[in-house]
Amino acid sequence: MPIALPTSVDETAALLARGDYVADRSLATALFLALKLKRPLFLEGEAGVGKTEIAKVLSATLGRRLVRLQCYEGLDAASAVYEWNYARQMMEIRLTEAAEGKAAGVDRDALAADLFSERFLIKRPLLQALEPDPAGPPVLLIDELDRTDEPFEAYLLEILSDFQVTIPEFGTVHAPEPPIVILTSNRTREIHDALKRRCFYHWVDYPSADRERRIVAVKAPQADARLTAQVVGFVQSLRGLDLYKSPGVAETLDWAQALVELNQLELEPAVINDTLGALLKYQDDIARIQGSEAARILAQVKTELAATTAR
Incomplete structure (x- = not known):
């Protein structure tokens, strides 16, 4: 029996918490409304802020199948929606001709109708998401939509408006119940307004220091509380730099998990320099922070934490 959807914002936040996702109330509200009104939820934000994780958590906590479409440049309907199994169709033609014999003739109309039946249809993620499921409609994750181009966005409009796909040789496939749709974008380009209008929108920002400490406590519970506070303070300071x-x-x-593996109970300048590759992904950024700048930031973080503790 399908697990019931949350009936309030508080229940939505609790649902995410059961999946170890620490959400702020505005995100829980946007998700609740999207679920309640059966509308797609479009999430924008910087890479690594937890957009994709929301779909995974929903799938796990609601017991729904997760259907993921990872977007990329040049993505088309054959990869995202459906294509015909041409090799199997050709084999069917050869087998039919061999069985009936050329002299007896082949019922071309019947063969054509059979060739474009469901058994020759290869269902890609978007078409899979429209199929009924005993556990309830699946969670459809359309990840990093900004990596695709505008023609693919236009193709999505029918799916996100009516939750159906039209296949010229086959007919229209309509979802008996809309899937839960999560779209994400890292905003490397703007998504067209026509698609955004079909969705609820939420910008997933970097978390506050307090919420980020709670996230680390949930996801890396083996980290010492002092180490967690210093790690979060250091990262928050880095986000203020260019x-x-x-x-x-x-x-x-x-980074927190890497420091735990190194048996660190608190941050030190040497270990920061040695592990910055877990935190920063561009050499120019690492070179800028390593050494005196890392030591300066760490000293500032420790001073602020000491002042907070004293209060």
């Missing part, structure tokens, strides 16, 4: 790529929450977690 770096090529500021670290996301994913990098914060990677």
Whole structure:
């Protein structure tokens, strides 16, 4: 029996928390409304802030199948929606001709109708998401939509408006119940307004220091509380600098887990220099922070934490 959807914002936040996702109330509200009104949820934000994770958590906590479409440049309907199994169709033609014999003739109309039946249809993620499921409609994740081009966006309009796909040789496939749709974008380009109008929109920002500490406590519970506070303070300071790529929450977690593996109970300048590759992904950023700048930031973080503790 399908697990019931949350009936309030608080229940939505609790649902995410059961999947170890620490959400702020505005995100829980946007997700609740999208679920309640059966509308897609479009999430924008920097890479690594937890957009994709929301779909994974929904799939796990609701017991729904996760159907993921990873977007890329040049993505087309054959890869995203459907294509015909041409090799199998050709084999069917040869087998039919061999069985009936050329002299007896082949019923071309019947063969054509059979060739474009469901058994020759290769279903890609978007078509799979329209199929009924005993556990309830699946969670459809359309990840990094900004990597595709505008013609593919236009193709999505029918799916996101009516939850159906038209296949010229086959007919229209309509979802008996709309899937839960999560779209994400890292905003490397603007998504067209026509698609955004069909969705609820939410910008997933970097978390506050308090929420990021709670995220690390949930995802890396083996990290010492003092280490967690220093890691989050250091990362928050880095995001205030003009770096090529500021670290996301994913990098914060990677760094905290790496420090735990090194048996660190608190940050030290030497270990920061040795592990910056877990936090920063561009050499120019690493070169800028390593050494005196890392020591300066760490000293500032420790001073602020000491002042907070004293209060």
